[in-house]
Structures are given as structure tokens and as C-alpha cells.
Amino acid sequence: MSRAYLLLDSCQIDNLQARVCELAPGSRPHFLYLMTQYAELAFYGPLLVAVQAHSPLAQAFDAHWQATAGIWLESDADEERLIKHLRSLIHVRVEGDVSVLFRYYDPRIARLWLQDLAAGERDRLMGPVSLIRLPEGDLHRKGLARVGAEYAHVPWLTLDAQQLEHLGQAGREAVLQRVQAHCQQFFPAYLDGLDSAGQKQWASACCCSAERQGYSAVDDVMRWVSVYGHFGDTFPDGPDHTVYRQLLASRDGSPKERLDKLLAEFKRQLVCAEIAS
Known part of the structure; x- marks a missing residue:
């Protein structure tokens, strides 16, 4: 039975x-x-x-x-x-x-x-x-x-290596789903007008942006969402991103601490912009 x-x-x-x-x-x-x-x-x-x-x-x-x-x-x-x-x-x-x-x-x-x-x-x-x-x-x-x-x-x-790469799709899919859910909950404006496929593509681009700066852990990617969604795919290489590039390039502190400083600066600039307006 x-x-x-x-x-x-x-x-x-x-x-x-x-x-x-x-x-x-x-x-x-x-x-x-x-x-x-x-x-x-x-x-x-x-x-x-x-x-x-x-x-x-x-x-x-x-x-x-x-x-x-x-x-x-x-x-x-x-x-x-x-x-x-x-x-x-x-x-x-x-x-x-x-x-x-x-x-x-x-x-x-x-x-x-x-x-x-x-x-x-x-x-x-x-x-x-x-x-x-x-x-x-x-x-x-x-x-x-x-x-x-x-x-x-x-x-x-x-x-073998091919099987591992195939199974790795599950992990990548899981991260993309978490990024989408996180953005939908906390930053829904970033996904306005995007269908399901577009949202997945956005999440993938966000992950790639974070990875280029050395942030591939899920928790770090979740924190990267706010700045990536605000500045777009040019971040942190845009003409107005100098201070962020400097923070990322600094060797003072751990990668997590550099990300903490970057997000603190991002929040500070948002507050200043709101006051100025």
C-alpha cells in the first residue's frame, strides 16, 4: 500500500x-x-x-x-x-x-x-x-x-558540469522571484507598466548590475534594488554617480560596509532633493 x-x-x-x-x-x-x-x-x-x-x-x-x-x-x-x-x-x-x-x-x-x-x-x-x-x-x-x-x-x-549548470537554473530563478516580490512590495513604481516577462527581465538586469559590483548574495541584491530602480542600468557609471563610484571603489571596510555607506548616501541625497523641492 x-x-x-x-x-x-x-x-x-x-x-x-x-x-x-x-x-x-x-x-x-x-x-x-x-x-x-x-x-x-x-x-x-x-x-x-x-x-x-x-x-x-x-x-x-x-x-x-x-x-x-x-x-x-x-x-x-x-x-x-x-x-x-x-x-x-x-x-x-x-x-x-x-x-x-x-x-x-x-x-x-x-x-x-x-x-x-x-x-x-x-x-x-x-x-x-x-x-x-x-x-x-x-x-x-x-x-x-x-x-x-x-x-x-x-x-x-x-x-557533471553540465548537470550542475542545468540545476543552477533553480537557484537563479529563485533569486529573480525574490527580487520581483521585493520590488513589488517596497518599490512598485519601478515595475509600473511592465508585464510578467518585463518584470523578470528587470529583475535579471538588477541582479547583473549588483554582480558587476561584487554583490551576488541574495540579501545584498535585495538592498541593491532601491538604487538600481532609482538610477537605472547606467548606475554607478553615470555622470552624476561619482560619489557612489568612490564609495564602491573604496577599500575601507568590508563590501557590506561599503554598501551600507552607499545606501546611506543615497537616502541622504533623496532627503536633500525633497527639501530643495
Whole structure:
């Protein structure tokens, strides 16, 4: 008999264990990093918990988490076997024989990773998982259930450079969505008159502008939105941007501190302009 589970991202859901216990009393959540070399990060990693359709936990997943913070999966395998296989996927080997953590439980990554694979390869990777429900459409195992793999300190799964670049699309899409949402909430005038495609293009240009100045972290890009939206794509190379260029070029303080000073100067100039008018 098939059972349903949620594989949730503790990094994206505040107080996840407490939330699960509140929404599904008596449930037995499993932290996949436990019993691995990443055990000290267990409460920041993926959590697996059985779920019933239409339950409070299922409703919370549908309402808040399914787009970015976890996947719904189904399996008719023994729960212990399922956990072993899912735990085996928490890290992968990449070029240079380096091991890295693998956030396959992000629905955007799961889709990019599995949807275009040949049926046999997808079945091998899904192992005892028969179905993964994603917002863009379900992923099914085509053949019989596989026994699946088990965790080892050296990952059995490898990803080449092309696969990594493909999966990186999920991260880029997530940043663009956050930039758009941030701008819509705090600086809606910057997006006036732009359709969905135009807003995405604007967000992409904003990210590129920030990256050219050495700011690629999501929090830094969010702060860059205000000055980029005000000055446009010429910032900080326009004729009236000298003071900003000087602040960015300064080697006093950390990059974050230089950005703090730039934003403080930007606010000061806005206040002066308002007073002058």
C-alpha cells in the first residue's frame, strides 16, 4: 500500500520540527542528516514525515511550502528502506572528486534533475519512490520499485558540469522571484507598466548590475534594488554617480560596509532633493 510523505527543508521553514509536531501530533519526523557525517547540521537539513491527504500538515504544505520548501512523495516501500535511499542522496560528487550537499528536495531542483531523464535512469534515482508531486506536474516512476541505495561517506551519485549548470537554473530563478516580490512590495513604481516577462527581465538586469559590483548574495541584491530602480542600468557609471563610484571603489571596510555607506548616501541625497523641492 502506497504511503505519502513530505520531505521538507528546515532551512526554509522556521521552527520546522515544532511546526510538524503541532500540525501532525504523534508523527515521527526523520532528519536525514542524522547518522551521517553531516549530523551536526541535522536540524538545518531535510526532514521526512508521513502525511495524510487533507490533514492540517498537508494543507500547510499546499498553502505555504510546496513551491520552494519541500516535496510530496509517495512510496509503497518499507519506511526504513525509503529513508535509507533518500539519505543516500543528500550529497553528490562533482568535478575534482569533491563531495557537496545536494538539495534535491527543493521542488525546483527536483524538477530540473528528474523530468527530462530517460525512464530507466529516473527509476534508478527514484528507487523506492513511486511518485513525486510538483507544482508543475507529477513525476512518476515508470517501472517496478527499485531497492534503492544506502548512504556512504563517499557519495554514489555524481553530477557533471553540465548537470550542475542545468540545476543552477533553480537557484537563479529563485533569486529573480525574490527580487520581483521585493520590488513589488517596497518599490512598485519601478515595475509600473511592465508585464510578467518585463518584470523578470528587470529583475535579471538588477541582479547583473549588483554582480558587476561584487554583490551576488541574495540579501545584498535585495538592498541593491532601491538604487538600481532609482538610477537605472547606467548606475554607478553615470555622470552624476561619482560619489557612489568612490564609495564602491573604496577599500575601507568590508563590501557590506561599503554598501551600507552607499545606501546611506543615497537616502541622504533623496532627503536633500525633497527639501530643495
